Amino acid sequence: MDMTNNRLKTIVERLERMEEEKQAIVDDIKEIMKEAKGEGFEPKILKKVLALRKMPHDERERLELLVATYMAAL
Amino acid sequence: MDMTNNRLKTIVERLERMEEEKQAIVDDIKEIMKEAKGEGFEPKILKKVLALRKMPHDERERLELLVATYMAAL
Amino acid sequence: MDMTNNRLKTIVERLERMEEEKQAIVDDIKEIMKEAKGEGFEPKILKKVLALRKMPHDERERLELLVATYMAAL
């Protein structure tokens, strides 16, 4: 058998497995959101909370980039 | 202690863990694409192949037929 | 007055005007798509048709051939 075809098959199947895993996690997240909603927590607000908790990292990176940019601009 | 706050904390932390896992998989997929590219497989084509394999057969036919129809009408 | 600052101002304002024009066209395109949908044409297919007509003929053939090759190899 052609080894190149074999290699392609291996790659595609690996990617497909990983896409499945990813999708499974996405589904789990949705499921948790749904449960939380059933307990009175709004998904919309939960998402906002997650975003806010994640923000400090992003925000710090953004600030560092801006500082570097303007240092370079001078 | 307020059980509702505790419950909320549990939910948020679970979601954050899952988001991390998801991100790890996304990074892995990128890594594999990169490797595949190094072996001569075009990521762009690989993505198209994955999309085609994922799509229901009849849906794919429907799209192709419609595109052909529109093209012919022009 | 500092001529360099003046020049910078001119450049920035020109760019801002062009960004606005660009956005106006983007909005118009969306509007036409919406109208077309109302007449029974699927925006998704219309976009594919536009992409196909825009793509150089040989590039299109190259992509289709590669996809077919990969699919066949699996």
Add this chain to the structure above:
Amino acid sequence: MDMTNNRLKTIVERLERMEEEKQAIVDDIKEIMKEAKGEGFEPKILKKVLALRKMPHDERERLELLVATYMAAL
């Protein structure tokens, strides 16, 4: 002649004209960036400046959304 085909043709050609206009503007913006670069202004910085000048609007919207969200969450 089939009026539907005619209508489709009209729509597609309108869209193609608008895409051309859009592309022309995109090209103009690039051209100006290039000129500015020739005069010593870095495109990277210019883009940052444009983003900053545009931000107040976006930022205000973001804040208003946050306020509304948390009011709703209470």
Add this chain to the structure above:
DNA sequence: TCAGATAAAATCGCGC
């Protein structure tokens, strides 16, 4: 040419 950053487009999920 390539990786990393930016912007554009497509998709998804909510609310009406």
Add this chain to the structure above:
DNA sequence: GCGCGATTTTATCTGA
């Protein structure tokens, strides 16, 4: 079911 807003994915661009 449809439009709208948010998220995710794809394509483009710039600098190394």
